C-alpha cells in the first residue's frame with residue numbers, strides 16, 4: 515500500500531457534531547460550534563480573543579489589516595516559510611523583508627533580526643517552524659525596543675510552548691491553521707488569536723465584511739452597517755463542528771502524534787548520526803506539538819535520491835518551502851542568491867516523512883527500513 519505523506523483523520527465525534535449543526539438549522543458562521551471553539555482556544559491558551567477564520571492565510575490577512583499595513587511599509591518575515599506570510603502583507607502594498615533562519619530549529623534567526631529593521635518596519639512575523647518556538651524573548655525584546663508589533667504564525671504549533679508559555683500567546687496576534695495537514699483540522703480553516711484587547715472590536719468588524727454584525731447578533735446594537743474595510747473571514751458551522759470534535763479530542767490526538775514522532779526519532783537517530791543526516795532539534799525550553807518529522811540530508815543530491823528511493827518503496831517523502839526571497843515575486847522585492855544562506859541550504863536538504871494520526875508502527879517500520887536500505891554510494 516502506498517504510504518502517503520499525510521492523511522486527515524477523524525477523532526470520533528465529527529459527524530455527530532456536523533449533524534447537530536444541521537439539525538439546529540444553523541449552518542452559517544458563529545453558531546454554537548464556532549463559539550465552543552473560540553471558548554476552548556481562549557481558555558486553554560489564555561488569549562484575550564480567538565476568532566475562527568477560513569484559513570491561516572486569512573488570519574494573517576486580518577492581522578495585516580488590523581496593523582494598518584500600507585504601501586511603502588516593510589514587514590520582516592523568514593524566507594523559509596509559506597507564501598501566505600508574504601502575501602498577507604504584500605496584498606496591503608507592503609514590502610516583505612526576508613530574514614534568514616537558524617540552522618538548528620529552522621526558525622527566524624533572532625541574531626540577524628535587528629539589522630533588518632528600518633524606520634519603515636511595521637511588523638515582524640515569527641513563524642514557529644514545525645511548532646517549535648522561535649526565540650521569543652529576544653524577538654519580543656528587539657521588537658519592543660523599536661515599537662514594532664510581532665505576529666506569531668503558529669500554523670504548525672497549536673498547544674506547543676516556549677518557556678512554559680503557549681505559542682500564540684506572546685505576539686500581538688497569532689495565526690493558526692486547520693488545513694488538512696495540521697494536527698487539528700476541518701479541511702481548510704484557521705484562527706486569529708488576539709492578545710492586545712485594543713484590536714478585538716475591529717477584528718470582529720473586519721471578519722464580518724466590515725460591519726458590526728457580530729455585535730448585532732449579540733443584541734448589543736439594533737442594526738448593522740458598513741463601518742470599515744473587511745471581508746468574509748468566518749467559516750461555516752459545518753466546519754466549526756468538525757473542528758470542535760478535533761479540538762475536544764486534543765489529548766488523544768497529541769499523545770498519538772508524540773508516539774509517532776518519538777518512534778521515528780528513536781529508530782533513526784543512530785542511522786542519521788552515522789550518515790551526517792540532521793534530525794529535528796527541539797531546545798529544552800520548548801515543548802513541541804509533534805506536528806511533523808523531517809530530516810536534513812547532507813546535500814540536495816542526496817535528498818532527491820532519498821525521495822526517489824522512498825518512492826520506489828511506495829513511500830511519499832516530501833520537501834518543504836522553497837526560499838521566498840528567490841521566488842519570482844521575492845526577486846521583484848529585491849531577493850537574490852546568497853541573501854539567506856541557511857534558508858537556501860536547508861530548503862535543498864529538507865525531507866519530511868509520512869506523518870499522520872493513523873500511521874501505524876508497521877508503517878513507520880517500513881519507512882525506517884526503506885531509509886536504512888538506501889545506498890550511500892558516492
Ligand SMILES: Cc1ncc(COP(=O)(O)O)c(C=O)c1O
Nearest residue numbers: 569570571596598669691693704
Ligand atoms: C507557516 C505557515 N503559515 C501559513 C500557512 C497557511 O495556512 P492555510 O492553508 O491554513 O492558509 C501555512 C500552510 O501550511 C504555513 O505552513
